[in-house]
Amino acid sequence: MGITKVTVLGAGSMGNGIVQVSAQAGYEVTMIDVNGDALAKGMANIQKMLDGGVKRDKITASDRDAAMGRITTATDFSQASRADLVIEAVPEDLELKKELFKQLDQICPTHTILATNTSSLPITSIAAVTSRPAQVMGMHFMNPVPLMKGVEIIKGRMTSPQTMETGKKFIESINKVWVEAVDYAGFIASRVLDVMLNEAVWCVMDGNKPEEIDKAMKICTNFPMGPLELIDMAGADVLLNVMEIMEKEFGDKYRPAPLLRQMVRAGHVGRKAGRGFYDYSGK
Template sequence: MAIREVTVLGAGQMGSGIAQTFAQHGYQVGLYDIESTAVDRGIAGIEGSLTRFVRKGSLTEEDKSRIMQQIHPSTDLGIANRSQLVIEAIPEKMELKTAIIQALDSICMPDAILATNTSSLSITAIAAVSGRPDLVIGMHFMNPVPIMPLVEIIRGLATSDATFEQIQTITQQLGKTGVEVQDAPGFVSNRILMPMINEAIYTVYEGVAAPEAVDQVMKLGMHHPMGPLTLADFIGLDTCLSIMETLHQGFSDSKYRPCPLLRKYVSAGWLGRKTGRGFFVYDQ
């Protein structure tokens, strides 16, 4: 099956980035969200991202116009009915993801591949609610999607070889490197990254150092391009908490216990860049 049309579910930071990336590589892309305001924000974000590429000389204005015309915003989930590939990038909650995968069964073509951009949840569990578990797979893009070259491709227990190979091929066509990963909490990227971020939060919680000092140590001492607390704010502290909870629950190991300060910030609505405040304060 040749993949010509793609639908992305969720017009947030990840979903809009995925939609932009596919459109930049010639695909017709549906961009769905439940609310029109969310879709409008996603489209505005894509236009802003493309404008930055134009300013850097990576794209022309004509390229930008063509790419925008290939993205079709909608609040109707039925937009997915013509797509050979549907990628969900909705919030990191199992009940939301399983509900939308179930809904897609009656909407999508019988041979359409259903991919999830989950950053930590079980592909096998998500696929189990579908009538096509062999066609369900994980495509974990990195943020910001148009720039970062990695995609973790995660097999569920029932994912077929044909599905994996097709997703590996399309990942290469996007100019990205697909790395095969088996289904385990946090996969590889977040199983390694999130405990480091969580430990950085503990150093602040325990008064070992201020956030600025923690980030400075990791940037200057470990040559990280971005400090772990700045990165946490960029990812979203609510997303960090969700991933740590998945790791803690999945492994039943206290080393994955989310820091109480992370919980407190999320409870306060201090989620990082997207709310203007996390471990640092941002000018909205």
């Protein structure tokens, strides 16, 4: 069965981006969040992004209005009952996600595919609480969703080939490119990237200046941004959380640098806190 109706759970940074790109591609989208203010903020962000697109001549005003017209919002979970595809983007908490997937399994029609945007949690554990584990998959969008081309799609142990095919077609239909990963912590992108980010923190502990580390990686290896700038953008707390999950799965090579832990304890988690490896207090 084809996908025409998409429900996104969670209106935060990732959720509203997924809603935007799905609506732009012509899907009818319902954005559900427990928090009405988060829904209003999510809608305002989508409007701002689309207005920006019109200003830069990337989309027409009528395409913007048509995309906005395809989005509805709800705080009530029962609105997921018409979805062909649900993409969950609530906080990274395994117990919360399992609870929501149990509810979705009850509410959604039997054909509905349930996808999670988790960055690091096992798809297989989330799938196992449902009666349809063959129809549960990972869809790991990158931040910011409207700008980032790649999406990791993850096959849980029980995910069927048909579900993966439908997931791939959906990603292509929203003008993104899928990358297929197996279901181990961190999938591919975070697993490879985060070990390098953590190593950059060890380099700071060894006495290197943050700006020299970032300069080295940009000038000498052509990274578009330095690893410490990237940690400040994503949040040291977010990196620490994923490193701890990967350390449990793969062992010592993912042990978080002690400085990373110390910065999180101090609340110096990056841009959102005004301070990380760099000072953003004046910005």
